[in-house]
Each structure stands twice: as structure tokens, then as C-alpha cells.
Amino acid sequence: MKYKFLLCIDDTDELGGEIFTGLLTEEIAAFAGLFAPVSFVTRHQLLLDPRINYTSHNSCMCFEARLTESQKQRVLDFALELLERKSAPSAEPGIAAVFEKDIENVQELISFGRSAKEIFLSTERAFDTAREQNVFLKEIKSGARGVIGALAGIGLRLSGNDGKIRGKFELKESNLSVAELLGLNFIEAVADENFKPLSPDERVNLIGALKPVFLDFKATLLIKKEAGGGFRNLNVKELRRF
Structure with missing residues (x-):
């Protein structure tokens, strides 16, 4: 067993x-x-x-x-x-x-x-x-x-x-929906800074390497709302508290 x-x-x-x-x-x-x-x-x-x-x-x-x-x-x-x-x-x-x-x-x-x-x-x-x-x-x-x-x-x-999650993940795409992000083999969840899951159709601007965190037992990509609207992934500096 x-x-x-x-x-x-x-x-x-x-x-x-x-x-x-x-x-x-x-x-x-x-x-x-x-x-x-x-x-x-x-x-x-x-x-x-x-x-x-x-x-x-x-x-x-x-x-x-x-x-x-x-x-x-x-x-x-x-x-x-x-x-x-x-x-x-x-x-x-x-x-x-x-x-x-x-x-x-x-x-x-x-x-x-x-x-x-x-x-x-x-x-x-x-x-x-x-x-x-x-x-x-x-x-x-x-x-x-x-x-x-x-x-x-x-x-x-x-x-x-x-x-x-160890490693930095580079993508060619600059914008993906939450559903598309969840289809990647290194992301199991997508949530905002308050750890609230996003709807599958929300789109995220991808800036630099993606760095998931370990949240609720899942490899989670954290994102934030941009000043001009829309969402983007948190950068390395913003992720330091994790």
C-alpha cells in the first residue's frame, strides 16, 4: 500500500x-x-x-x-x-x-x-x-x-x-483567461490578493515569470487588479511575504 x-x-x-x-x-x-x-x-x-x-x-x-x-x-x-x-x-x-x-x-x-x-x-x-x-x-x-x-x-x-513553488515559469502569451491558466500543468488555482478565486472567464495580463505560491494545498497564481482595470500577476517583490 x-x-x-x-x-x-x-x-x-x-x-x-x-x-x-x-x-x-x-x-x-x-x-x-x-x-x-x-x-x-x-x-x-x-x-x-x-x-x-x-x-x-x-x-x-x-x-x-x-x-x-x-x-x-x-x-x-x-x-x-x-x-x-x-x-x-x-x-x-x-x-x-x-x-x-x-x-x-x-x-x-x-x-x-x-x-x-x-x-x-x-x-x-x-x-x-x-x-x-x-x-x-x-x-x-x-x-x-x-x-x-x-x-x-x-x-x-x-x-x-x-x-x-520552486521554479519560474515563462510563457510566450501575454494575456490568458483564468480557465486557460488553470489548464497549465503548474497552476492549480488562481486567486486575488485576498485569496478569493477568480471566475474562469476573467483575463490576466502576464508580466515576467509566473511564480505560484502554496495556498490551500494548491499551486496558486496570485493576481491583483490594475489601476486602469483588468488583472495582472504579482511580481517577485510583491510575493516576498510568501
Whole structure:
């Protein structure tokens, strides 16, 4: 039987390096995709604090898949070997993984994730929380603080309302209806700044790359009403709060 599986990694790269946490997550997700369809990768922003030795943005990456117990172990073994081999020398990588069915209290994990966006947390608290919630949590090197972000990412993904979909999506078209946008494979919903869904026949001016956010468990394109009428997608600066 297959179950909903979540995996998140954090702090695998370094400034000026060629390794990126998002790329490593996608490599793991691609391996999981050998067994079953895999979700998009979500990027979750964590606390920016001088006490945290993050690379540039302090974000973690998470994805979901439906796997059997044996497939889960194969994906986990692949991920651990990959992080051991490819993480940047100065990085402090951590990995978290779990079947949703095995979590003791999902709300506790969500609370941990939200705390990691607001306050400075210890690795001890991360390991305690993981142990209580039956989450696999591992530091790839001793004392690695990436375990905090890895566990937080699992909680934030489970909340269904945090983060952005990894990647920027360029289209040749400059104007599409909501119905046409929903026909694209990387957009599952279209909503305004107040998170209200738009009618299928509304048209949207497309400016720059499209960057969906993770809202109500869906890859959601946020748009806003323009001063002269009509709608346009939010730009990167406007999406920073996500």
C-alpha cells in the first residue's frame, strides 16, 4: 500500500558554490518519481537572524510522493547518499522525512514550522519534536543546524499555506483567461490578493515569470487588479511575504 510521504532538506549549499538545495531536492524528487508521481517542490522561507549561518535566504525545500514502505526506504537511502556526496563543504545539511500517517500530532509539526519562521530555535528542540512526532531527522554532519529547517519544512508543507513553488515559469502569451491558466500543468488555482478565486472567464495580463505560491494545498497564481482595470500577476517583490 502507498502512503503520503514528505521529504525536506535544508542548508546544503554555500555562497559562490555550484550546489543548490533546490536542485538537490529536485534530484531526490526525480528518483522518487521512478516509483510514483511526485508533487512540485515548495520553498519555505525561515527566520533571517545573524545567529543563523544561512547561505543567502535561509529557505528549505520540500516535496511529496505516494510510496510504499520499501520505496520510502530506497528514496531515503538515495537522499542520504546524495547529501553526503554533494553537499557543499561548509554547509550544515539536514534532512527530514515521514509518512503523514505516522505523525503523532500534525499540528505540533505545523507549530514548529511556524516558530522557525519567527524565533531562533535549537537543534535539540528539533530532535525532540521529531522524536515525539515519529519523523526521521538526521544531521549530515555533527551539529548541523539544517535539521531545524528540514523539520520546519515538513510542518510548513503540512500546513498547506506557506511557501512558493520552486521554479519560474515563462510563457510566450501575454494575456490568458483564468480557465486557460488553470489548464497549465503548474497552476492549480488562481486567486486575488485576498485569496478569493477568480471566475474562469476573467483575463490576466502576464508580466515576467509566473511564480505560484502554496495556498490551500494548491499551486496558486496570485493576481491583483490594475489601476486602469483588468488583472495582472504579482511580481517577485510583491510575493516576498510568501
